[in-house]
Amino acid sequence: MKALPKGMFTALITPFNEDESINFDALRGLIDFQVESGIHGLLIGGSTGEYHTMSMEERKAVIQAACEHAAGRIPIMAGIGCSRPCDTIELGRFSAGCGAKWGLATAPYYHRTTRQGVMDYFKGVAAGCEVGLCLYNYPSGVGFELEPEMIAELAQEPNIVALKDTADMEHTAETLAATRGMDFAVLQGFEHLMLPCFALGGAGAFGIVHNLVPREMVELYETFMAGNWKRANELNARLTNLYQYMELEPFPGPVKVALGQMGYFGGVLRKPLTMPSQELSDKVTAELKKLGAIS
Template structure:
């Protein structure tokens, strides 16, 4: 069963000046997303700066999102780790506070073999009862889930999908060829959502949706409704802005853009640093 179909926003985590989580602004962002038809919220993923948060902060933020969302859309918790024991504990805590599903990134830095990767995901899946979306982002983790490994993991009942942030449509096509129709594939890249959906994907986990939630939702919905030309138009028309949102590592540009638009999302936690002046000027021109 799909956790969601369409556009899930990879939501930023707003911070106060002292670096603490700004829960008041987070509630405002959640309402903005739901009002504009976002189909699911991903809390404390890459864009949410989870890697700089303590477990307590991360779980508290996910719990807050669950409480404020009140079941209107699914809340998917970022819960990945390169330490499997830590990953199990974090997954359990996210389940305990009411997350509808988990987004589990591949182990980073220490990496592993494909066998180790399978066992890592298997034991995490066995520790919880909620659905899991695998997260393949080799540009950040320096390893990928091989299509055959995805196929084997898809046989585990509560591993239900893959966020493919490889940017490689050939990889996505091979995965779709190997897994069953009930296993979901989502684009992890805003610039290839429609192409990925054309080979069997059912949506996107989107950075762009932080500022253009209605457009990203409409792009997916038009595709589902058979209005492929309109879906493609939305995809192409946002290409320059999408590129600008990744001229520096995510979420540096998206936070700069949101602050320009009047959202008080604050700064970033080191080692992430404020956007360069050239990035801000580029974003200003596009947003204007």
């Protein structure tokens, strides 16, 4: 049996100082907040973690620091995706050595390849990366959609364990149907689509907003899975504005500002990303006060 990710996963930010250096003390504090809140898992060095602005050595340093500080208290999924399969394999092996349980990778991007090229990429990475591979379907960011039939074929590989689906609900529903009964987990990547994904058999969800309200995310998941759909829907409705605000302007700016308002160090974004407008920051502040996250 494959070890499958399940539950709520926080796509953790990477806190940067004003000079854009990594603040490892702040990173450890954010991990403690998540662990103490009962979140089910952490995604380290994903898109919300601004991996695309970091060197390979910086990516390794963040993954290593997170795994060392988590110290087995919570499972870690590392962002390992690179354009070259050899680099993805290298980062996957490094992450496994640090203690990460899974690695997340998109299809290669910018210079498009064929459907077979994508299949060969994932199969080759899975065979060599030493962590359980979670496919990341992110067509709006990558420019290539993993079709449900492709995912079902890849799910038969011994080391391909899951999908993070950041597409529309129709795609998620078709993928869940295509992989039903297989040793494979489908997790949602959009907060707005978490509940319908769960209703159709999804195993969990990743989210930006989980950085801010991990306890609420855990309660939403656990109440829904326990059959208390009314309570889960009530929680979801309370948080919908916050879901929206996290991506109204380039992320992860809004969530970093929100963490600062809550007393945690979010830090700056690395260039060329820009911090959110004052108008959006004010909306986030008002919503956090409404939710009781800040006084």
